[in-house]
Amino acid sequence: MSLTMKPLEQLDAENHSHESREEVAFYVRVKARYVEIEYWYERLFASHDIGDFERDMLPDTYDGARLWASLAAGDINNARRSIDSIFPFGSTDEILGHLKKYKEEVQQSLAALVPKQVAKALLPATVPKRRGNQQKQECPGDMLERASVFFSCTSCGERALPWSKVNVHWHERHPDIHFFDDGGWPRKKLHVRFWEEGHQTVQKILAVLRFGSQTSAAHLDSLVKSGRLYCACGDPSLELPDELIWAKLVKHLHVHLEMNYAFKNTHLMVFKGRVVTWIDDHRLQDCIKCLPLHADTSTSSHRFSADAATRTRVERHLDKIVNPVCAVCRALAADVTTPSELATIAQSCLSRNADAIVYHLKAKHGRDFREEDVTSKSS
Ligand SMILES: [Zn+2]
Ligand SMILES: [Zn+2]
Ligand SMILES: [Zn+2]
Structure with missing residues (x-):
């Protein structure tokens, strides 16, 4: 019996085609999974009223779903099970507690955009700490509340955004793009700049x-x-x-x-x-x-x-x-x-x-x- 050898080019092409098919299948599965997580994320707020201001501080549906990328793409076994059955938190309160770190992350990232010289003038002069003196420390959020601190969107050019409206602006105007432009939370880089x-x-x-x-x-x-x-x-x-x-x-x-x-x-x-x-x-x-x-x-x-x-x-x-x-x-x-x-x-x-x-x-x-x-x- 003669064994017919396939030419190397043909084997290469077949392997490549097999890999492409797998890639496409993976992409389709991840995309569908994100739709499912987005739906789950929306239901979370529909069933738990946290007030408009707090909601505005949290990730929008697009970013929110991508906080748990591993549920969509990380583990092939998990990716076929329901979201509720594999979610790493036991209760809605736990999930919301975890999400609130996002607000702090946004504040820190925005505060980091304020030029040092400007920041210095916006915060009170530091008083040397005496032993036993419980001096109140200013956090980045305090500086962001000052009357002259605004941001402009590097994506659409919108100006005069106070820090509390930056996240909302992103939800409304750019709903299909990550707010953090280097991939996602907890990264630091945002699509905004300090409005000098x-x-x-x-x-x-x-x-x-x-x-x-x-x-x-x-x-x-x-x-x-x-x-x-x-x-x-x-x-x-x-x-x-x-x-x-x-x-x-x-x-x-x-x-x-x-x-x-x-x-x-x-x-x-x-x-x-x-x-x-x-x-x-x-x-x-x-x-x-x-x-x-x-x-x-x-x-x-x-x-x-x-x-x-x-x-x-x-x-x-x-x-x-x-x-x-x-x-x-x-x-x-x-x-x-x-x-x-x-x-x-x-x-x-x-x-x-x-x-x-x-x-x-x-x-x-x-x-x-x-x-x-x-x-x-x-x-
Ligand atoms: Zn914009
Ligand atoms: Zn005119
Ligand atoms: Zn006028």
Whole structure:
């Protein structure tokens, strides 16, 4: 009987194909297992109400399921049994206790992103410890509560995220990506950075308010919500006090300061037969107001609104435009040797809110609305 030898290339190809089939089967099984763990993880919170704030601090469904990667991929025998039968914790409380370490891990990772010099100014000067003196030690979480500590998302660019909203932002905007970008908890690297520009803006605001750099965001949140701390510009795109938080007020002021900075080198020019310019309507010492306790706070809710006829005209005009931009801003930007930042800002779309458009033209250019002032981004 003759033994037919297969050529080496064919054996190689067959082995390779066998390995590929196994890999695919493994991948499919792990994927299905994760779906099962995600479902189990969701049920955990459906059956155990821990409050919105605590839930916001914990991993989302995607990350939560991947905390127990070994249940999905580690042990081939386990991977075929039900999740409940192999779970390493006996009770829901034990599981939640374990999950709470995640919050500490997030706090530590975020605190590590704050530059050392900044961190030093945010924490009280250390008092030498005397023997027997039980001095309270500040933990990373304390520094994160300061009014000037914000983060920006390196994935989508969102800014002014207080530490407690970073996790929530990730849940909502990036639900299918690991929050820790080097694989998963308990790793250290997050998809965010310290918002240095915002920190500088807050320093300027705090200086106007005569508040120290260690002021807490919670204190300013309560002032903002009660209408005692506000921006007096009347910009309709700014939320009313009961919907506003310190972070949103900071972002509002930062965006206006950023625009002022970008337009500072523009000049008076003639646009469509009329002289136009850029007006700085956000000098911090004039627009930030902080009222004493029991003061009348009704001015904090003032928002500019156009008259009915003008609003109708703007809305009709917007019906013809997909992405509205301010033609005056574009003309001003085109008239100078343009730094790219100015060009980008001048190309930014206006809100589709008619009041906000009329406010922009009036506050920034001193003009009443005309259709020719708002054009489509592409034109
Ligand atoms: Zn993002
Ligand atoms: Zn303002
Ligand atoms: Zn403009």
